[in-house]
Amino acid sequence: MTKYPLSEIVKIFENPEIQGDASVELSAISSLEKAKPGDLSFLGNKKYSPEVPKTKASAILLPRSYKGEVPEGATIVRVDDPSMELAKLCAIIEKQLWPAPKPSVHPTASVDESAKIGKGVFIGANVIVCEGAEIGDGVVLQGNNYVGRFAKIGENSFIMPNAVIMDYCELGKRVKLQPGCVIGSDGYGYVPVNGQHVKVPQVGKVVLEDDVEVGANTTIDRARFDKTLVGAGTKIDNLVQVAHNVEIGKCALLVSQVGISGSTHIGNYVVLGGQTGVAGHLKIGDGAMIGGQSGVNGDIPPKSYMRGTPPRPYMRAHKIEIFIGHLPELYDRVKDIESHLGIEKKTFGKAQQP
Template sequence: MSNSINLQKLAELVGGKLAAGSAERLITGLNSITDAVEGEVTFLGNVRYLPALKTTRATAALVPDDQDISEAPPDLALIRVKNPTLAFSSVIRFFGPPSVAFVPGVHETAVVANDVLFDPQRVSIGPNAVIESGVVIGAGCAIHAGAFIGRGVKLGTDCVIHANAVIKDRCVLGNRVVLHSGSVIGSDGFGYELVKGRHQKIDQVGIVQIDDDVEIGSCTTIDRARFGRTWIGEGSKIDNLVQIGHNCVIGKHCIIVSQTGISGSTRLGNYVTMGGQVGVAGHLEIGDQVMFLAKSGVTKNVLQPGAYTGYPARPLMEGRKMLSLPARIPELIERVRELEKKLAALEGGATKE
């Protein structure tokens, strides 16, 4: 048993209150609400899992301080917190593997241009990383194995560039930016003109600017601007497998989920949320605090805050109604057939008379 903690200290760890259970009872691990067993702690992060809480085998659960948990098992210890999902992060850190220590220095196989500006005592550069001329690297940055940093790139402090991520020429990253493996920042925008039957490439000479505290998932691509900048605002979080086109502007603290595609020159406000597989046409304006549910298709400007769904995306209730209509087609076809039969019978009777 590597770690254990009693319920009272666990409640203190997560900033909660022990509402049921013995303060000295030991917790030795953590797990999901459905998989937890005796000695483990779990959490109720969504009311949809309330039925699962009734049958969980966990010893303890973090639950919302305003949620009725009267039907929980009698031997389940309850720790009430304001936000169980967030509080459970402290539990993960307590029981989880230790963080990998930051080890400054440049690996002997890394290729670093002579004029790169950085402090080797305050930066970590891993095996086979390539850092080209004119790059500036802030203190506390970790550049992992095989990463590529193109000419003239600027990294702020405490950035993490994971293995095989790519930042192409002249792009600018703020502080505490995280790029996961396989992401590509600053590939050419997708711009062509049809000339005499052939697609002629249009030069893409702008940059990508990524502001402080942005995290970008694996295999996400953000295209450089044709001119000017493609801009990702402070605190935004972008999932794996997202495509952001040239000259897009993503506002502050946005959430963009996997397989979303945003076409060029579209501008998002602040606190915009896009579910998985949302598709956004180009040159659109999306207002602050707009939420698109998964698989929405955005074809026109959406400026009013609120939730939208469907293709084309409509306000939530209207969109759900439109999405439900195709399921009624077989029923409607059958009704039309019955009406046609009745009409034919009436017309036949009228002809005989």
């Protein structure tokens, strides 16, 4: 197992303050609770502060503001943001674990002669690149990918196995698609005709702007007309469904199992917690945050912090949940009051008799 001296690791950190032996050698990264001697750990969330003095890690990244105890013998590295500094280290490790493939086209790949392929492109096994498609410089298609007719992929995008980009869809620069995601599947549109559900053709496209990331098995439907849009810097988790003609602003975060119905507008920097469902033709304002498992059935103002079904301001929703938990006690109290007042008519428990 390769070991790295802490003195070399801290060179990538911003203004680190080291307390202890900077020559200690490290071979792994671990949580405070699970760390062993030889591990590097960190405090990224203050709720884990009680674990700091108990950890067996040889070195610990701590925020400069941390005032608690530290384990004896451990080397302490104080930085402004331990999570951010650890991310820098993990980025280096990631490149070592998964080095960029050398530009080439696998013999099992099928690339149409009319497709435009940029410089330094890697096209893996069983990839299909269709008529008129454009693949920018430095793009990686890892394998089993389908790039549809006249689709465009911007430079330095990274497309993982089994991800699909359908006809006419456009990806900006540095877009990352996780395995199995589908960009440009047909939107879900039908009209009733003579007792049958007749499909409405979906003739638009999907546009992902620069630096968008899309998680595994997420589906983003092509527009009925015009485009379904995901703004620059937006990050979409696994198992998310984005319907036709949805527009998502810049730097939004959509957590796993979010579902957005058609023609809804999601503003810049919006956060949708896991399993949030959003009805169609709505507007969620810039900077709004919606808690997990919410059901959004109306417009949400900018910079709102909402949760629940229907969504309410976060603290109000929390208060209502507390009240619901006390309903059995309230029921018993009302029964006692009715008994004390001599009221025989049932008002709780079953329907009143006429």
